[in-house]
Amino acid sequence: MKTIEKIGVMSLAKIQALIGLIIGFLYGILLFIVEKIDPSAFAQENTASQIPLGTMALFLGPVGGLVYGFLGGLLIAYLYNLLAKLIGGIKLEFKEK
Numbered sequence: 133m134k135t136i137e138k139i140g141v142m143s144l145a146k147i148q149a150l151i152g153l154i155i156g157f158l159y160g161i162l163l164f165i166v167e168k169i170d171p172s173a174f175a176q177e178n179t180a181s182q183i184p185l186g187t188m189a190l191f192l193g194p195v196g197g198l199v200y201g202f203l204g205g206l207l208i209a210y211l212y213n214l215l216a217k218l219i220g221g222i223k224l225e226f227k228e229k
Contacts, residue, residue, distance in 0.1 A: 135221040139212050145205030152201020153194050160193030 166173050167186025174185040216222075 133223050133225050135223050137216055137221045139209040141206055141209040141213070144209040145202045148205030148208075149198050149202035152197030152199075152204075154197070155201075156193035156195070156197025157190075158193075159197070160189040160191070163189035163193070 163174075164186040167184055171184075212221075
């Protein structure tokens with residue numbers, strides 16, 4: 133059995149940022165499609181913004197996913213490394229082929 137003693141903080145942050153980017157992009161596409169099918173789905177009354185919410189989601193979804201994924205990766209790796217020192221890391225068992 134092997135133990136993960138430490139996670140590279142930037143390594144996890146970059147991976148999670150890319151995952152967040154992909155999920156944010158898919159979410160943006162979904163909102164864009166819903167808005168095109170039913171324009172009243174995200175009806176905004178008396179707003180200063182003239183950009184439809186579904187269109188904004190195409191840009192803000194990936195950006196938000198990227199930023200929050202990166203920050204989440206930093207936090208998770210940092211906390212894991214701290215806690216792994218105190219209580220031990222995650223134990224994994226590998227099978228040789």
